[in-house]
Amino acid sequence: MNMPVEGSTPPSGPARAETVASSATPSFSRGGSLIAWLPRALFIVTVLYGAVLFWIAPRPPLGDFAQHVGQVALLRDLLDHASPWKNIVHINLFTPYLIGYALALPLAYVMPVAAAVKLLMMLSYLGFVASCVGFRRHLNGDPRLDVLFVPGFFGVSFAWGLFTFLVAAPVGMLFMWLAHRFATTPSVRLGVGVFLAGTVMFFSHALVFLFACAVGVGFVLVKQRSLASKMRALAPFVPLGLLCIAYAIWSHTSSSLAGEVITAHDDFDWGWTNWKRVFSLPVLVWGPTKESAMFLPVVALMAAVPWLWRDRINPDRAAVVPFLVVAIVWLLAPSTAVGTVFLYQRFALFLLPAYALMFAVPKPSHAASTAASTPLLRSLRGPVLQFAIIAGCxxxxADQAVRLHRFVAENAALDQLLAKTEPGQRALNLVFDRGSDAYRTPGAYMHQAVWYQAEKHGFVDLNFAVFVAPIVRFRPEQFALQPSRLEESPQAFDWKMDHGRMYRYFFVHKEGPLPANFFANDECDVALVINSGAWSLYERRTCR
Structure with missing residues (x-):
């Protein structure tokens, strides 16, 4: 039995929190060896398990992912003066997506572009978990809840391939950590740090920027007592607000917005067509479909364990602010606005981390008295619950891994189509069937044809270059050529209206054959090159 050394001081801060958490979960033996290290080891294994998911599918079924890879490939070729598309697109540096693309670019020079983007996403995932753990330690939170930082990264934002949002997530968490320090002890040095970190966060992703700034302002309002001190502490957020306003004005007046394609994506939807929204975020933690509701018992258990462990709400009441802001977004933010979809839904990423950050471990005296006065079976409640939530993760x-493996087999035909194409051509993506039975998401095939752009220096429409935020955008005079309506209604393709003559290849994803006259025109011959599974590749050949 270890005896305290005379004259030693008890641990404080994060070390004290970890010690208290250990005392709150009694060991199987006096040595405490098993319970002391096994849950932490399993947490680390869980984190590493998640890191493997990024590498299972060569071309992941993650909604927009292929478009982001295509953007990085296009950016690299433009900077190398090797792009055949320099006359229709240009580089846009004033973008809130800048950091993600800027970090992926140097990686793309030493590895395939897809691998570069996957590596950055994996590092962002690990950075997100690490920043959550660091912030939790700063708040003296309960380390047994760290596993709650893992699953949300693989929820709705992952399934839709929201690359820049996911890359910005750890930046947002680090900003909130810094903002809490500043709100606790304001200083000029920390205030400058908040401004600089906020600027980096803005150029990582505007939505993460708005969310984290709202949390930072909430910290100031809770931590500072007098009105004067609140106003002084809000000073670093003023230039950040002006930056946001400047970008909003610029994007609204940008000549690129003159294209009709933007109007087609400028719908506004509150997402309150029914009351399902009230229950949506706990489902969206796990994925974008109703099937994700199968994990609701896991999220319910995760929500219950701090109360079953008799954790207390953190004495630092500012620790509740992130969860309150998530709740406000959940209930009040729109679903679609300004050409951006899945607005409130994507913040499911922060739901479980914000919840975990609210709690601190029981006071040492309470934990010790509980352990001493309860039978063995009751004393094992802590570790059993911890193992249960880890098992849920x-x-x-494992479900994610199986679905990704199945998608690889389901989408194998795309390899055959790409092998039949020549590089550097323009292609049109016609997706009649978006969903994947293997991965079980509604948008898995939306942009799979853009792998032709990412891997063979082509250019595929619909292209993210049409939107305001991406780093490579259409030149203003090229917007009229963008066939945006075909994304929603590929059956509406019209050779004349959609400028069919300018495309060399047509990638078609459809169960069953196309109508015999689908490409009918009086200008060019269009021939089927290959049909494999649901994929078909057509080629424009001789033109009159």
Whole structure:
């Protein structure tokens, strides 16, 4: 039995929190060896398990992912003066997506572009978990809840391939950590740090920027007592607000917005067509479909364990602010606005981390008295519950892995189509069937044809270059050529209206054959090159 050394001081801060958490979960033996290290080891294994998911599918079924890879490939070729598309697109540096693309670019020079983007996403995931753990330690939170930082990264934002949002997530968490320090002890040095970190966060992703700034302002309002001190502490947020306003004005007046394609994507939807929204975020933590509701018992258990462990709400009441802001976004933010979809839905990423950050471990005296006065079976409640929530994460990650493996087989035909193409051509993506039975998401095939752009220096429409935020955008005079309506209604393709003559290849994803006259025109011959599974590749050949 270890005896305290005379004259030693008890641990404080994060070390004290970890010690208290250990005392709150009694060991199987006096040595405490098993319970002391096994849950932490399993947490680390869980985190590493998640890191493997990024590498299972060569071309992941993650909604927009292929478009982001295509953007990085296009950016690299433009900077190398090797792009055949320099006359229709240009580089846009004033973008809130800048950091993600800027970090992926140097990686793309030493590895395939897809691998570069996957590596950055994996590092962002690890950075997100690490920043959550660091912030939790700063708040003296309960380390047994760290596993709650894992699953949300693989939820709705992952399934839709929201690359820049996911890359910005750890930046947002680090900003909130810094903002809490500043709100606790304001200083000029920390205030400058908040401004600089906020600027980096803005150029990482505007939505993460708005969310984290709202949390930072909430910290100031809770931590500072007098009105004067609140106003002084809000000073670093003023230039950040002006930056946001400047970008909003610029993007609204940008000549690129003159294209009709933007109007087609400028719908506004509150997402309150029914009351399902009230229950949506706990489902969206796990994915974008109704099937994700199968993990609701896991999220319910995760929500219950701090109360079953008799954790207390953090004495630092500012620790509740992130969860309150998530709740406000959940209930009040729109679903679609300004050409951006899945607005409130994507913040499911922060739901479980914000919840975990609210709690601190029981006071040492309470934990010790509980352990001493309860039978063995009751004393094991803590570790059993901890193993249960870790097991829930493993089941979820295993389900993701199986679905990704199945998608690889389901989408194997795309390899055959790409092998039949020549590089550097323009292509049209016609997706009649978006969903994947293997991965079980509604948008898995939306942009799979853009792998032709990412891997063979082509250019595929619909292209993210049409939007305001991406780093490579259409030149203003090229917007009229963008066939945006075909994204929603490929059956509406018209050779004349959609400028069919300018495309060399047509990638078609459809169960069953196309109508015999689908490409009918009086200008060019269009021939079927290959049909494999649901994929078909057509080629424009001789033109009159």
């Amino acid at each position: 493993w089941i979820f990650l």
